[in-house]
Amino acid sequence: MYYLGVDVGSVSTDLVLINENSNLVEKIYLRTKGNPIKAVQEGFKMLRKNYKDSEIAAAGTTGSGRLIAATIIGADAAKNEITAHATAALEIEKDVRTIIEIGGQDSKIIIINNGIVVDFAMNTVCAAGTGSFLDRQAERLDIPIEEFGDYALKATNSVRISGRCAVFAESDMIHKQQMGYNHSEIIRGLCDALVRNYLNNVGKGKTILPKVLFQGGVAANKGMKMAFENQLGFEVFVPENHSMMGAIGAAIIAKEKVKKTGITNFRGLTLAESNIVTRSFECEGCANKCEVVKIYENNNVMGYFGDRCTKWSNRLRENTKLA
Numbered sequence: 001m002y003y004l005g006v007d008v009g010s011v012s013t014d015l016v017l018i019n020e021n022s023n024l025v026e027k028i029y030l031r032t033k034g035n036p037i038k039a040v041q042e043g044f045k046m047l048r049k050n051y052k053d054s055e056i057a058a059a060g061t062t063g064s065g066r067l068i069a070a071t072i073i074g075a076d077a078a079k080n081e082i083t084a085h086a087t088a089a090l091e092i093e094k095d096v097r098t099i100i101e102i103g104g105q106d107s108k109i110i111i112i113n114n115g116i117v118v119d120f121a122m123n124t125v126c127a128a129g130t131g132s133f134l135d136r137q138a139e140r141l142d143i144p145i146e147e148f149g150d151y152a153l154k155a156t157n158s159v160r161i162s163g164r165c166a167v168f169a170e171s172d173m174i175h176k177q178q179m180g181y182n183h184s185e186i187i188r189g190l191c192d193a194l195v196r197n198y199l200n201n202v203g204k205g206k207t208i209l210p211k212v213l214f215q216g217g218v219a220a221n222k223g224m225k226m227a228f229e230n231q232l233g234f235e236v237f238v239p240e241n242h243s244m245m246g247a248i249g250a251a252i253i254a255k256e257k258v259k260k261t262g263i264t265n266f267r268g269l270t271l272a273e274s275n276i277v278t279r280s281f282e283c284e285g286c287a288n289k290c291e292v293v294k295i296y297e298n299n300n301v302m303g304y305f306g307d308r309c310t311k312w313s314n315r316l317r318e319n320t321k322l323a
Contacts, residue, residue: 001057003258004047004266005251006040006073007084007244008032008065011104011132012217013039014247015047017056022091022252026050027244036065037276040072044272053268060084060254062246071295071303071313072276074267076254084249086110086117089213091252092239097209100228100236101245102198102218104131109202123202129194131217133166137173137190141183152188152223159189164197191223195231212236215245274298285311 002025007014009032017026028046032039060077061069062084070078079087081101089096090112099110107130111119138145159176162168169190176186199208212232218224219242228236239245258264274297283290290307304312 002026002051002055003251003255004056004059004073005084005247005249005254006043006059006061006063006066006069006075007081007246007250008036008040008061008063008069009104009246010064013043013063013065014244015040015043016241016244016247016251017047017051018248018251018255022248022255024241024244024248027241027247029243032065036068037072037278040069041272041274041276044073044269048269048272051269053266053270056266056269058251058254058258058264059266060250060252060257062250066250067305068278068293068295071305072267072297073271074265076261076265077250077257079250079253081108081246082110082117082120082122084246084253085215086112086249087252088245088249089215089239090115091248093211093213093237095211096213098206098212099215100198100212100219101215102130102224103216106130107198107202107216107218109198109206109208111206111208119206121202121204121206123198129198129218133169134218134221137170137187140170141187143183143187146220148187149191149220149222149224149226151184152191152221153226155182155184155188157185157188158192159185161186161189161193169193188223188227191221191227192230195224195227199231208232210234214238215242217243219243271297276302280306283307283312285309 002017005016013030013032015028019025028043030039058076061075062079066078085101089099101108108122138148159181162172214236219238277296279294283292292306292312295303
């Protein structure tokens with residue numbers, strides 16, 4: 001039996017299957033492109049080629065799009081990124097004390113003590129240091145993003161770059177290019193600046209202790225790993241499946257829940273062929289006036305999300321036709 005984890009983020013949608021021992025057996029990376037429903041369906045199409053519905057015993061979701069994904073696929077658990085990343089990290093390293101996670105649009109730090117999350121912080125305001133910002137700089141310099149970190153390792157000097165703002169960082173890089181610095185020096189300086197920015201903002205007031213795991217897509221950047229190690233003064237470890245840790249954590253959480261309940265809500269991979277659309281409305285039930293999203297599958301209401309009191313999200317599937 002396999003357990004499905006879906007991490008729906010603003011930049012990417014990750015799907016994984018793990019086995020009974022929580023070992024990764026399948027992983028799929030897709031660009032969300034502003035359409036999480038389509039991304040999930042595309043992932044299901046790929047999974048259907050090798051797996052049957054009867055082989056998937058549970059499903060969990062995480063990420064910024066976890067609620068819509070949970071409603072669509074019939075998730076057994078929908079958890080925030082902090083819980084999902086911590087669960088995955090503790091599965092592979094019981095002694096982890098700090099998790100550094102940098103994704104496509106945000107970054108976070110998770111502090112763990114004796115296997116329990118005791119503190120965390122997130123940065124969702126500035127894109128400096130995130131995957132989307134690094135992608136842009138790699139494209140601007142005409143360097144494949146896969147090689148971006150390697151350039152930083154080649155540099156003998158680090159150029160001082162302003163890393164407190166994505167706009168200022170890019171302007172500073174252009175200025176340093178005009179002064180004649182080479183790409184390696186500029187990229188190393190950028191990595192150093194972005195790590196300083198992370199530690200001074202996301203990590204402000206946090207005691208960062210080893211063992212440190214570096215997770216998220218940016219962990220593939222060797223220059224960022226080196227910059228963290230230089231700033232912290234000790235080794236930073238990058239898990240083998242660093243970019244899939246959120247989805248892995250969601251799958252583990254779903255597995256543990258279904259082991260207790262003995263029943264799954266997973267609706268199956270055939271969802272890939274369904275016609276799914278959404279409509280929103282403002283609930284007039286109280287002063288909160290929640291914006292509720294109604295999801296239709298093949299013209300029938302399949303679920304709701306977005307309400308604070310669960311008045312709508314607790315409703316069962318309806319036969320109401322799409323207006």
